[in-house]
Amino acid sequence: xxxxxxxxxxxxxxxxxxxxxxxxxxxxxxxxxxxxxxxxxxxxxxxxxxxxxxxxxxxxxxxxxxxxxxxxxxxxxxxx
Amino acid sequence: xxxxxxxxxxxxxxxxxxxxxxxxxxxxxxxxxxxxxxxxxxxxxxxxxxxxxxxxxxxxxxxxxxxxxxxxxxxxxxxxxxxxxxxxxxxxxxxxxxxxxxxxxxxxxxxxxxxxxxxxxxxxxxxxxxxxxxxxxxxxxxxxxxxxxxxxxxxxxxxxxxxxxxxxxxxxxxxxxxxxxxxxxxxxxxxxxxxxxxxxxxxxx
Numbered sequence: 468x469x470x471x472x473x474x475x476x477x478x479x480x481x482x483x484x485x486x487x488x489x490x491x492x493x494x495x496x497x498x499x500x501x502x503x504x505x506x507x508x509x510x511x512x513x514x515x516x517x518x519x520x521x522x523x524x525x526x527x528x529x530x531x532x533x534x535x536x537x538x539x540x541x542x543x544x545x546x547x
Numbered sequence: 548x549x550x551x552x553x554x555x556x557x558x559x560x561x562x563x564x565x566x567x568x569x570x571x572x573x574x575x576x577x578x579x580x581x582x583x584x585x586x587x588x589x590x591x592x593x594x595x596x597x598x599x600x601x602x603x604x605x606x607x608x609x610x611x612x613x614x615x616x617x618x619x620x621x622x623x624x625x626x627x628x629x630x631x632x633x634x635x636x637x638x639x640x641x642x643x644x645x646x647x648x649x650x651x652x653x654x655x656x657x658x659x660x661x662x663x664x665x666x667x668x669x670x671x672x673x674x675x676x677x678x679x680x681x682x683x684x685x686x687x688x689x690x691x692x693x694x695x696x697x698x699x700x701x702x703x704x705x706x707x708x709x710x711x712x713x714x715x716x717x718x719x720x721x722x723x724x725x726x727x728x729x730x731x732x733x734x735x736x737x738x739x740x741x742x743x744x745x746x747x748x749x750x751x752x
Contacts, residue, residue, distance in 0.1 A: 487583070487584070488717055492720075493720050510575075510576040512573060513703070517702045518699055522695045528694060536691075537681070539690075539694070540678070540690040540693050541679040543749075544693070545673075546749040547605060547670050547748070
């Protein structure tokens with residue numbers, strides 16, 4: 468059971484954490500708005516966007532370079 | 548009792564470490580922001596313990612030309628160089644005389660998690676389905692899945708590294724990109740040198 472004084476302290480700590488840094492600014496309104504538009508969905512569950520994007524890039528790479536992709540995979544698998 | 552305090556602190560650090568690794572996938576922004584406020588160096592030790600264990604087991608899968616402990620200490624050295632570079636960059640560009648090193652060490656150690664995940668997955672796949680790949684239907688299918696996975700991990704790595712620099716240094720977008728470009732200008736030739744000396748085929752950064 469939280470006492471009356473605990474809840475504001477938690478809220479204050481949370482706000483201090485959220486506002487620990489000033490917001491990002493690209494020194495241009497258009498660029499800044501595009502930056503915020505593109506990065507907002509990446510803040511929570513970014514893999515919901517990364518996975519389809521990665522699959523799309525891999526398919527495009529295969530369409531462009533063809534069999535070279537298979538050689539690249541063999542190379543990367545030896546990379547560890 | 549002090550011993551009980553040490554054990555409970557150890558367990559708490561381990562729980563935080565596991566929780567943060569999972570949340571790094573789900574919400575990297577909030578997780579890295581949370582890590583930046585922390586000063587628990589035990590979590591850095593857990594990350595490097597995982598890396599050390601990985602090098603030991605990877606050496607059993609395929610013999611490295613150098614001992615795994617050498618590769619481990621080189622990874623620690625690279626990590627310290629990375630932390631030093633960004634801390635010095637911050638001191639020189641913001642003209643501050645003092646910098647809190649704990650956020651740098653924590654954030655850049657968590658930035659190694661995507662690298663570790665890729666290397667572990669690669670090693671497991673090497674053991675299960677060793678290269679080379681063939682141009683058969685299964686070979687092409689696996690290649691597509693593998694490249695998608697690698698690109699996904701690369702995006703995650705870039706995101707986590709960007710957040711590490713953002714929360715450690717407080718830099719804004721263009722300065723972060725500039726510092727990353729300068730870092731890569733130093734790292735790429737160094738990685739080629741490591742490859743020629745047969746330390747790392749792909750650097751553990």
